[in-house]
Amino acid sequence: MPLSVKRLAVKHPMSVIDDPDCTFDLTVPVVVIGGGACGLVAALSAHTMGAEVIVLERDPVPRGSTALSSGMITACGSSPQKAADIHDDTPELFARDIQAKAGGRVDPDLLAAICTESGPTIDWLIKHHNMDLVLVDGPPYPGHSRQRTHAPPTNSGADLMADLLRAVDAAHIDVICNATVRELVVDGDRVRGVQITRPDGSIERLGCETLVLASSGFGGNADMVESWLPDMAGSIYFGHEGNQGEAILWGQALGAACEDMGAFQGHGSVATPHSITVSWALLNNGGILVNQTGIRFCDESLGASELAATVCQQDGSVWSVIDQGLYDGAMRFPDFKNLQTLRAIKSGATAAALAQACKLPVPALEETLAKLEKSPALTAPYHAIKVTGALLQTQGGLAVDTNARVQRPDGSTLPNLFAGGGAARGISGTDGSGYLSCNGLLSAVTLGRIAGREAGIQINALP
Numbered sequence: 001m002p003l004s005v006k007r008l009a010v011k012h013p014m015s016v017i018d019d020p021d022c023t024f025d026l027t028v029p030v031v032v033i034g035g036g037a038c039g040l041v042a043a044l045s046a047h048t049m050g051a052e053v054i055v056l057e058r059d060p061v062p063r064g065s066t067a068l069s070s071g072m073i074t075a076c077g078s079s080p081q082k083a084a085d086i087h088d089d090t091p092e093l094f095a096r097d098i099q100a101k102a103g104g105r106v107d108p109d110l111l112a113a114i115c116t117e118s119g120p121t122i123d124w125l126i127k128h129h130n131m132d133l134v135l136v137d138g139p140p141y142p143g144h145s146r147q148r149t150h151a152p153p154t155n156s157g158a159d160l161m162a163d164l165l166r167a168v169d170a171a172h173i174d175v176i177c178n179a180t181v182r183e184l185v186v187d188g189d190r191v192r193g194v195q196i197t198r199p200d201g202s203i204e205r206l207g208c209e210t211l212v213l214a215s216s217g218f219g220g221n222a223d224m225v226e227s228w229l230p231d232m233a234g235s236i237y238f239g240h241e242g243n244q245g246e247a248i249l250w251g252q253a254l255g256a257a258c259e260d261m262g263a264f265q266g267h268g269s270v271a272t273p274h275s276i277t278v279s280w281a282l283l284n285n286g287g288i289l290v291n292q293t294g295i296r297f298c299d300e301s302l303g304a305s306e307l308a309a310t311v312c313q314q315d316g317s318v319w320s321v322i323d324q325g326l327y328d329g330a331m332r333f334p335d336f337k338n339l340q341t342l343r344a345i346k347s348g349a350t351a352a353a354l355a356q357a358c359k360l361p362v363p364a365l366e367e368t369l370a371k372l373e374k375s376p377a378l379t380a381p382y383h384a385i386k387v388t389g390a391l392l393q394t395q396g397g398l399a400v401d402t403n404a405r406v407q408r409p410d411g412s413t414l415p416n417l418f419a420g421g422g423a424a425r426g427i428s429g430t431d432g433s434g435y436l437s438c439n440g441l442l443s444a445v446t447l448g449r450i451a452g453r454e455a456g457i458q459i460n461a462l463p
């Protein structure tokens, strides 16, 4: 169960040490910082290219936001799609859907590269790394014109991480845990290695020829959230607390550009105080949000991410109201069952009874439900869950080209630095409204594969 965490309002001593003469305890061709989906896929990819690679992970066990997610990865042209008789999904159609959601504000070249590589990346993970990824049942998620969502059969991000760690282990790739990278060691703008701080405060230095930044975004860094996402500054953070934005700060210190820094994946329906996401599908299929005065305050069809800030502005919490049919359908999902076990779901045979159970004004909720113009209509008996808005994942980051190489503001690339996942700019436009479902792992997995491959190509080209 994901726990919400308080953002740390601390300034981290993160820096770049310019030292051409620094010596290292060990040097490996490719170092990857961060052992989430992006970092582990990047490591597998560099390994496939024949490059020796080490992953550095700050936690005792790699989890990242990936383990908190539903493990759902969108991709087009994959074998699971073809097995399900979906033969007409294309990178162009996929990119069009993503641009439509983001109002056309996604870098078209990066998007084309990610969409094109997405299906082959899923196939490579399945065929070469024996990963258990299936096409999700049912109709496409809103905004996707084909069913293209892949996931572990359990729809669990923790299971996705377990499978990735198994694959990395099978490839004999070292993942060094309890290894927080605080500083990059550089010579000008060329990375020479990294400085690792261990839990006991001891310092180790690891040299590298190429570096992949896969340490995700800045959702866990209160100062950066306040600077870049002021509307979400007061919200709970639902992602991984280790996402402190170091990649962006290191990149900036090396002269890299950052893009789309106002973009984020939010969620307007997180059960409070339980910190369990309540599927937005309930609201797409007839459920409504009402505030503490019993009044509906938004058009739920706008989406989970775009309404996160609106929900946060409603006195801290609101109620997600559904009926028996939606309740019964949701009970097959473990998170929803958990909510029932935790007694987070209030019920009422009538609107008045529900209002009393939720301590909402009876006449107001009665009127809201009686005058509801939403299809399909809600019918008694009713159920409701108290929810709030949350920041899940930042979507802005280091500018990268189609080979995941980190770019300067003029579009030129840094000599040996790559980035992917939450560390790199996303494909979700410029604010909270552009996130199409599963953009996060699409970018983490596909750009991770590109970053690892290109780092490996650079190693193979060395004299």
Ligand SMILES: Cc1cc2nc3c(=O)[nH]c(=O)nc-3n(C[C@H](O)[C@H](O)[C@H](O)COP(=O)(O)OP(=O)(O)OC[C@H]3O[C@@H](n4cnc5c(N)ncnc54)[C@H](O)[C@@H]3O)c2cc1C
Residues within 6 Å of the ligand: 002, 033, 034, 035, 036, 037, 038, 039, 056, 057, 058, 059, 062, 063, 064, 065, 066, 067, 068, 069, 070, 071, 072, 073, 074, 179, 180, 181, 182, 214, 215, 216, 217, 238, 239, 240, 242, 243, 244, 246, 265, 277, 392, 393, 420, 421, 422, 423, 437, 438, 439, 440, 441, 442, 444
């Ligand atoms: C509740 C929730 C549900 C979600 N559901 C979905 C979904 O179903 N589909 C989807 O596409 N997206 C989803 N997302 C978004 C998705 O989880 C992220 O976009 C994705 O996991 C990012 O992957 P990543 O590898 O870049 O980052 P992470 O998985 O966060 O990995 C980054 C890793 O880097 C490590 N690290 C950070 N800094 C350092 C450092 N200095 N030194 C060493 N290690 C470091 C961290 O400990 C972490 O393990 C969800 C997010 C949340 C919060």
